[in-house]
Amino acid sequence: MSSQVVIIGGGVIGSSIAYFLRTSDPSVKVTVIERDPSYAKSSSALSAASIRQQFSTPLSIQMSLYGIEFLRNIGNILEVDGSKPAIDLHEGGYLFLATPAGESVLRENHALQRSLGANIELLSQSGLQEKFPWLNVDDLSAGAYGVSGEGWFDGYGLVQALRKKAQSIGVRYVPADVIGLERQGREITHVVADNGQQYACDTLVNAAGAWTRKISEMMGINIPVYARRRSIFNVSSPARLTNAPLLIDPTGVYFRPEGKTYITGTSPSADNDPDDLPLDEVDHNIFDEVIWPTLANRVPEFEALRVENCWSGYYEYNVFDHNAIIGYHPDIDNCVFANGYSGHGLQQGPATGRGVSELILNGKYSSLDLSSLSCDRVLENHPIVEKNVV
Incomplete structure (x- = not known):
């Protein structure tokens, strides 16, 4: 049976x-x-x-x-x-950035990732500046970059x-x-x-x-496991960033290319992250108060940004x-x-x-x-x- x-x-x-x-x-x-x-x-x-x-x-x-x-x-x-699906996989890499306070954890994680076969490169402050000249590295000490095997789709x-x-x-x-x-x-x-x-x-x-x-x-x-809303913003900018990866700022704000624009977001603070918020609403305050200032600091050319589109989706968030x-x-x-x-x-x-x-x-x-x-x-x-x- x-x-x-x-x-x-x-x-x-x-x-x-x-x-x-x-x-x-x-x-x-x-x-x-x-x-x-x-x-x-x-x-x-x-x-x-x-x-x-x-x-x-x-x-x-x-x-x-x-x-x-x-x-x-x-x-x-x-x-x-005979029909082969395409998901537009782009292996543009992740770039985790670390200040001196977070460098030791970044290095520990990098050693583990490399030991398991992940193609991750550890970059010094000068290495970051050389590879990503549009990046403000003044407060950074290191970064971990996915050379291959990381990206978006x-x-x-x-x-x-x-x-x-x-x-x-x-x-x-x-x-x-x-x-x-x-x-x-x-x-x-x-x-x-x-x-x-x-x-x-x-x-x-x-x-x-x-x-x-x-x-x-x-x-x-x-x-x-709870439904936690996350807002995502599609932004345009006159900036043209060469080799832009999916960048994770030490603050948790991220961005990545999306065609000729960029998408960006971050998690709200733990004390402002209730369950089951409606998906037809977007947290515009988090963009104005957290995301945009962070992006403009990390990438000076992002001082000029315009939100083209935005939406919200749920994380199935394991609070444990x-x-x-x-x-x-x-x-x-x-x-x-x-x-x-x-x-x-x-x-x-x-x-x-x-x-x-x-x-x-x-x-x-x-x-x-x-x-x-x-x-x-x-x-x-x-x-x-x-x-x-x-």
Whole structure:
């Protein structure tokens, strides 16, 4: 008898899991329930869509190393009937900047990244000035630059490519919202949707992104993942910056090229970051008071900026330790979680899909061991400390 897997959430995480499940075992019946088939409010479509290896934990680095290989070969991997998807991958690199106070952490992270095979270059203050002559380095002591394997891409294109490939190999997508779960003992037996249907499952995957808590609460489980709004601004400037990467200022403000313009943003302060803010609003104050002054200081040519467009999307923010929660929950035998990526879900989607499919089909990880990201660390209060939170 073939297994039935129901995945709640059809963004990059859910669709990646669906793709890897069916690719690994075509006998598995996979149903994806997606509340927003237009992906108008999906984090997969609204994010800054980038990939890096500049993390401070080995597993995050390894997940993104696999992610970049997947993205580089996406045309062949996700080809459907001769049509090869394109996601406009641009390996422009990340540039993490450090003042003297942050240099030691930058150097520690760089040594770890290089030891795992990431192509990251450590630059001195003079090296930064030489490579990026438009950069104000007066208060900087070092920078870490991704020579290759880091950059940005079309996030909406990625989710559509995964979805179309999954559908082509037999995954069923249902446009509906989950309104209930039926449970017998230690298992979820059916998912109840607002289309009047119930979907039987041998395994349930919670990949609901910013709406994770809604699904978890139906199970009687508390997962520390919240919807945190992040505003992104598309700006134009007469500045023409050569070799501009995705730059991370020591303040946390970032920018990167977007064609002939730039996109920029930052996280609000912890005391001004409530849950579930409406996505149809944009935090213009953070641009005026934080982003623009920071950009004008770091790149003097950015004194002249004009906002061309702006939007907001959700981080599925793990307030416990900013890392993904992946794996079975000890209270429910047949429920797998894949949530809480805190801004790096797109780049870790391929590794998650591969790993979760292994866990469901084989009962263990066989490629990259994701067990340290399990729910157990939350229940046992053992956070994974990530120093490079963006």
